[in-house]
């Protein structure tokens with residue numbers, strides 16, 4: 042099976058497993074785990090922030106950030122298909138009691154003018170707008186990258202309005218590799234940044250949230266409240282640290298694979314896809330003859346796993362465990378299924 046459902050399906054490499062087996066550990070809720078501390082320090086350094094906290098998932102880093110930035114009854118501005126809104130089980134409502142004001146971006150990227158139009162004047166009739174969330178790269182946008190100038194313009198409008206900014210950077214690593222813009226240059230526009238180790242970086246567990254010291258101390262409290270305090274977490278943090286050190290630059294390979302897959306699929310009948318839209322490791326395509334669920338079932342029979350992300354859309358994601366020859370084989374499977 043060639044598994045293109047998500048970049049979350051990667052397994053730890055032998056070197057990563059060795060680092061995990063040998064990691065020094067302690068009780069992290071008591072602040073005693075040296076490997077978790079080393080990971081948090083390394084992440085803070087990469088993102089140019091004073092502090093960071095390790096958590097079990099990106100959902101928890103995002104939702105802890107939203108909770109730490111807001112009070113119940115506040116409003117946050119998010120893109121209509123943003124992960125924090127679309128894929129986190131209603132977290133903003135359930136955990137923070139906030140309202141989401143949606144802005145529809147172009148493949149997940151919205152403009153400063155759109156943000157300005159969504160802002161409300163201070164008035165007791167309105168919820169208090171507190172936070173703007175940006176997702177880079179954008180998952181449902183097909184791995185699209187935010188141009189840094191657009192980030193700067195959006196951040197300026199947010200600052201002028203006294204709002205705080207959160208970056209869901211689960212795949213910020215991919216944006217940094219494809220643009221050559223370091224993660225910290227993106228991070229500088231945000232009060233908080235969430236990054237993920239278990240997607241393209243290939244670690245088994247975890248995400249981190251970075252920001253100012255006081256903010257991270259507050260988020261740490263919500264991590265505990267949401268059930269994310271972990272004990273000898275150095276075992277898994279060691280995998281994340283190994284990934285951070287060794288697996289960032291190789292993401293360029295995943296991007297090459299995605300582009301090659303997209304170019305081959307774009308020529309097939311029954312598929313609509315613009316290869317120029319593939320910027321990172323996610324390939325989103327429309328299927329025109331059969332339902333996406335039927336095509337994905339047939340692909341599974343043929344040996345390729347992909348996700349149906351809508352009635353007529355399929356998503357294929359490249360990652361650490363997909364080699365160049367797997368792409369060739371996947372293309373052949375698509376050909377067989379579509380021509381059947």
Ligand SMILES: *Cc1c(COP(=O)(O)O)cnc(C)c1O
Nearest residue numbers: 098099100101124176180209211
């Ligand atoms: C995967 C993902 C997350 C976090 O997902 P978890 O499965 O909770 O770790 C957050 N944001 C984006 C954009 C993602 O793609």
